[in-house]
Amino acid sequence: MEQDDLIGTMLGNYRILAPLGQGGMARVYKGYQENLDREVAIKILPPWFAADRNFVERFNLEARLVARLSHPNIVTVHDADERNGHLYIVMQLVDGGTLKHRLDQLQERGNVMEIADALPIFTQLASALTYAHEQGIIHRDIKPVNVLMDRSGRPILSDFGIAKVLASTKDQLTRPGAGVGTPEYMSPEQCMGGAVDGRADIYALGVMLFEALTGRTPFQGDTYPALAHSHIYEMPPRPSLLNPLLPLAVERVILTALMKNPQLRYQKANDMARALEQALLQPRGQMVAQQPIGYSYRPIEDTSFPGRRPPSSPDGREGAPRSGLAPYGALPIGYMCRNGHSNKPETNYCTRCGLPLNQCVNCGFSNPAKNRFCTRCGQSLTL
Numbered sequence: 001m002e003q004d005d006l007i008g009t010m011l012g013n014y015r016i017l018a019p020l021g022q023g024g025m026a027r028v029y030k031g032y033q034e035n036l037d038r039e040v041a042i043k044i045l046p047p048w049f050a051a052d053r054n055f056v057e058r059f060n061l062e063a064r065l066v067a068r069l070s071h072p073n074i075v076t077v078h079d080a081d082e083r084n085g086h087l088y089i090v091m092q093l094v095d096g097g098t099l100k101h102r103l104d105q106l107q108e109r110g111n112v113m114e115i116a117d118a119l120p121i122f123t124q125l126a127s128a129l130t131y132a133h134e135q136g137i138i139h140r141d142i143k144p145v146n147v148l149m150d151r152s153g154r155p156i157l158s159d160f161g162i163a164k165v166l167a168s169t170k171d172q173l174t175r176p177g178a179g180v181g182t183p184e185y186m187s188p189e190q191c192m193g194g195a196v197d198g199r200a201d202i203y204a205l206g207v208m209l210f211e212a213l214t215g216r217t218p219f220q221g222d223t224y225p226a227l228a229h230s231h232i233y234e235m236p237p238r239p240s241l242l243n244p245l246l247p248l249a250v251e252r253v254i255l256t257a258l259m260k261n262p263q264l265r266y267q268k269a270n271d272m273a274r275a276l277e278q279a280l281l282q283p284r285g286q287m288v289a290q291q292p293i294g295y296s297y298r299p300i301e302d303t304s305f306p307g308r309r310p311p312s313s314p315d316g317r318e319g320a321p322r323s324g325l326a327p328y329g330a331l332p333i334g335y336m337c338r339n340g341h342s343n344k345p346e347t348n349y350c351t352r353c354g355l356p357l358n359q360c361v362n363c364g365f366s367n368p369a370k371n372r373f374c375t376r377c378g379q380s381l382t383l
Helices: 053-067 099-108 114-133 160-166 196-213 222-234 248-257 269-281
Strands: 013-021 025-032 038-044 077-083 086-092 145-151 154-157 297-298 331-336
Touching: 013 038, 038 248, 053 077, 053 086, 077 248, 099 145, 099 196, 114 196, 114 269, 160 196, 248 269
Parallel strands: none
Antiparallel strands: 013 025, 025 038, 038 086, 077 086, 145 154, 297 331
């Protein structure tokens, strides 16, 4: 096992006791503040950051801003400094693991988070984000590993401000492990390098809620370009297809948070929390839209990304979800061919241009537009 030379050493008033974890950006240690007789968490950045004096100035400025935040669901920042070539930030010690650990444990057992468990967690996270946004601070890197859990189950957001400082470092992309967000959770505007406000955090919160209730993130890929393309152009899968027990009213909340256009998302995180609470009051299984599964929808014009539209899927159908749930602000227009012509449910081929409407990707058989499964081989046509 590789020896860690920092264990047992002092950084200012703090003695490094043991490693707590390591991400792509920094190592986190359990520490002891001798003058106040308390245990703390110490995040130590790689040494090349301390060598960049401009970065150090920005880091210290952002640390002072974040230290002013006072909310029960935001980690308390005690100190930030540079010693012996190490740039570090000292925070309250939260010893209940992370939300990622909890989701990983559920996944290992083949389970997902119960709505009754998820609601308190995400309501509190939404409250923390609303408070931070009102103070003018955007997180920019919301993800399960940045949600700490105390022993009572209270979620606590960490790493506020770090992504902003990294984003201002021109050569950060050439540095190992550095980044301005995590691709699985990045909003379309982040992926495009556009302006970012609190609605990017709301998008990431929607991704996390999707993951907690389905066991996976909405978009998956092996590379950043593949994930960025999905966030920008592709519609997310319906959560209820992955978790059939998920009420469709809750699904509507998730998909609203995941809208490509920030104007169509919840404008405040508390709005999302209230919508989620209202959704859970609806009768279980109540349909949000009454059109049958298999319906296709025309997305409303997205002024955030003018001139862009989702590409067709491999089987020729449009990138919009074939579902009974219209995206927020969308209009039902029937079963569509890839040329945009509307057809009746029983139609196998477009009556206008002749293209197959519901072609099975497994056997190639053309099915009636309303079918959810191929009548020849049984392959699902909705995923």
